[in-house]
Amino acid sequence: MPTHADRHQAAxxxxxxxxxxxxxxFLDTEAAGGIVLLVAAVVAFxxxxxxxxxxxxxxxxxxxxxxxxxxxxxxxxxHWVNDALMAVFFFVVGLEIKQELVHGSLRDPRAAAMxxxxxxxxxxxPAAVYLAVTAGGEGARGWGIPMATDIAFAVGVVAVLGRxxxxxxxxxxLTLAIVDDIGAIIVIGAFYSSGLRPGFLGLAALVVLAxxxxxxAGVVWTVxxxxxxxALWLATFVSGVHATIAGVVxxxxxxxxxxxxxxxxxxxxxxxxxxxxxxELVTMTRLAQHAVSPAERIAHALHPWTSFLVVxxxxxxxxxxxxxxxxxxxxxxxxxxxxxxxxxxxGKTAGIAGAAWLxxxxxxxxxxxxxxxxxxxxxxxxxxxxxxxxxxxxxLAFDAGPLQDSARLGVLAxxxxxxxVGGTALWWTSRAR
Numbered sequence: 001m002p003t004h005a006d007r008h009q010a011a012x013x014x015x016x017x018x019x020x021x022x023x024x025x026f027l028d029t030e031a032a033g034g035i036v037l038l039v040a041a042v043v044a045f046x047x048x049x050x051x052x053x054x055x056x057x058x059x060x061x062x063x064x065x066x067x068x069x070x071x072x073x074x075x076x077x078x079h080w081v082n083d084a085l086m087a088v089f090f091f092v093v094g095l096e097i098k099q100e101l102v103h104g105s106l107r108d109p110r111a112a113a114m115x116x117x118x119x120x121x122x123x124x125x126p127a128a129v130y131l132a133v134t135a136g137g138e139g140a141r142g143w144g145i146p147m148a149t150d151i152a153f154a155v156g157v158v159a160v161l162g163r164x165x166x167x168x169x170x171x172x173x174l175t176l177a178i179v180d181d182i183g184a185i186i187v188i189g190a191f192y193s194s195g196l197r198p199g200f201l202g203l204a205a206l207v208v209l210a211x212x213x214x215x216x217a218g219v220v221w222t223v224x225x226x227x228x229x230x231a232l233w234l235a236t237f238v239s240g241v242h243a244t245i246a247g248v249v250x251x252x253x254x255x256x257x258x259x260x261x262x263x264x265x266x267x268x269x270x271x272x273x274x275x276x277x278x279x280e281l282v283t284m285t286r287l288a289q290h291a292v293s294p295a296e297r298i299a300h301a302l303h304p305w306t307s308f309l310v311v312x313x314x315x316x317x318x319x320x321x322x323x324x325x326x327x328x329x330x331x332x333x334x335x336x337x338x339x340x341x342x343x344x345x346x347g348k349t350a351g352i353a354g355a356a357w358l359x360x361x362x363x364x365x366x367x368x369x370x371x372x373x374x375x376x377x378x379x380x381x382x383x384x385x386x387x388x389x390x391x392x393x394x395x396l397a398f399d400a401g402p403l404q405d406s407a408r409l410g411v412l413a414x415x416x417x418x419x420x421v422g423g424t425a426l427w428w429t430s431r432a433r
Contacts, residue, residue, distance in 0.1 A: 033307025034156025037388070040312035041319040045412070048320030060317050073237075081317045082395055087233055087247035089306045089314070089388075093181050094251020095299040100178055102256040112179075114356055114365035115172050119179035121355025122383055123147040126347030133339035138332030142397040142407050144187045146343025146414070148389035151177040152307060153415065154382050157423040164430035166375075168368035173379050176352070184389050185248050192396040193241040200239035204246070207232045211253050220294075242396065254295040311388055318391045321408045330402030340394075340410030344384040345417050352380035374429040381422030385415045 047056045060078040067073060075083065101107065126146035134140045154173060158165055211228050219225075229250050237243035328334045356376055359365035367376065390411045398404035 029303055029307050032156075033304075033311065034152040034154075034159075036308050036312045037152050037315050038156075040315040041387070041412070044316045044318070044320040048322045053320075053322060056320050060320075078317045081314055082392065083237065083243045084233070085310050086314055086392065087244045088302065089247070089310045090185070090244040091229075091247035091251045092299055092302050092306045093185075094248040095254055095295050095302075096251075097178055097182060097248075098252050098254060098256055098295050099293075099299065100175070110366075112175060114359060114368065115175035116179050117359040117365050118172075118352045118356040118380070119176045119183065121351035121353075121358075122149065122176065122180060122348050122380070123183045123351070125351025125354070126343035129347035130339035130343040133342055134332065134335045137335055138330075139336035139339065139398075139403055139407070142336055142340070142394060142403070144184075144191060144393045145340050145390050145397060145407055145411065146347055146386060147180070147187065148184050148386045148393065149177045149180045149348070149383045150385045150387035150389065150415070151181075152311060153385040153387050153419065157382050157385065157419050158379075158426065160423065165426065166368065166370035166430075169371045169375055169379060172368045172371075172376075173383065176383060180383075181389070184393070185245065188242055188393065188396065189245045192393065193245075196240040197238065200235050201241065204232055204235035204239055204241075207235055208249065208253065211250070215253065215255055244392075251295075254298060256293045256295045314388065314392075318395060318408065319412060321405050321412065323409075328402075328406065330406075333402050333406040336403055336406040337410040337413075340386075340390070340407055341414040341417070344386050344390070344411070344414035345381075345421070348384035348418070349377065349381045349422075352383055353377045356380075372429060375426065378422055378425035378429050381418055381425055384418030384422060386411055386418075387415045390415075 044056070047053065060081075061076045063074055063076055064080055065072055065074045127143045130143050130146050131140060134142070151174070154177060155170075158170060158173060207228055211225070211232070214224055214228065229246075232250060233243055233246040236246035236249075328337070353373075353376055356365065356367075357373070360367060367373070391408055394404055394407035394411060398407060
């Protein structure tokens with residue numbers, strides 16, 4: 001008959017039981033958001049290839065102007081989604097990266113070694129595969145497209161598999177995707193920004209210094225940060241650096257320390273009378289808010305909005321690829337689609353699994369707990385779901401036209417293949433375990 005210690009050890013070994021609550025909550029939101037994202041992508045694709053496709057094009061090419069006096073910004077609706085709304089998404093990405101670096105899995109070099117090494121392989125190899133396929137042709141500029149991993153879709157595929165996937169492997173995939181996001185941010189800022197204007201870059205730097213000064217002064221009022229964040233986005237947008245980088249920078253600048261120790265908040269809660277006054281409740285609310293770091297509090301508030309609204313709207317605006325008979329007649333179009341598909345499906349799998357095996361062989365990284373190499377390879381295949389960031393990079397790499405459509409079609413097809421093949425392989429290997 002098993003003892004209490006035996007039962008405790010068995011429960012601890014069950015997949016999903018070892019993840020921190022905050023991480024599990026993040027994974028749950030991403031998984032649910034992935035379903036909404038999939039629905040939005042299907043709607044966009046069907047709409048763009050239906051008899052009402054003209055309405056789809058007309059909607060997203062509607063010009064929207066925002067300005068004050070003679071200062072006016074004019075963009076079509078699709079670019080407002082990609083430049084402004086996606087800045088909120090990248091702001092949340094920046095918050096998650098900051099928390100992982102300070103308090104999470106990226107804090108411990110040994111724990112982060114395996115997913116970090118795997119992520120580097122999962123970025124370098126797909127880009128190399130793409131460049132080999134395009135061979136310096138018309139589509140070579142899109143080499144950054146197959147480097148990305150879509151957290152929502154990838155986590156959604158893993159969530160469908162349920163308890164068969166070890167918790168450590170889920171954390172491996174999450175950390176890998178976060179490191180992948182860091183790489184994507186660097187690539188976007190360094191290689192997909194054009195027409196740089198140094199004066200506005202300097203203005204953006206001054207706004208960053210102002211945000212640091214406000215942080216240093218211990219200001220907790222939200223309004224100054226919103227105003228400075230908007231100013232940072234505008235300066236970055238006009239400078240020629242892609243505006244979404246402002247969201248990442250703002251996320252990395254957000255404090256991850258509590259302004260009020262949790263013990264103080266708990267003490268106040270314990271001392272409250274049975275019928276507290278309005279003033280006491282206001283004080284308790286403020287203490288409870290400041291007992292959680294601004295980064296964690298803001299990420300908790302915005303993450304559902306980005307998962308269930310921002311990213312699905314982005315998919316609705318960008319996944320509407322119209323299939324035409326002459327779709328691959330343009331020079332380099334076939335190579336772009338093939339490069340994206342091979343990069344995401346084969347390059348990601350080989351890059352992540354190969355780098356992880358090399359790191360393990362060199363003794364600098366260890367296999368995720370309760371996992372097998374078959375499961376790691378299957379997870380690497382799931383990471384080939386590029387989608388959101390891949391579509392985003394495709395929009396930056398190519399002007400609207402055949403090459404951009406070919407790249408987006410390659411992203412959609414590759415993500416479907418990676419989800420099917422990787423998900424099936426992960427289900428089989430975890431079931432066998």
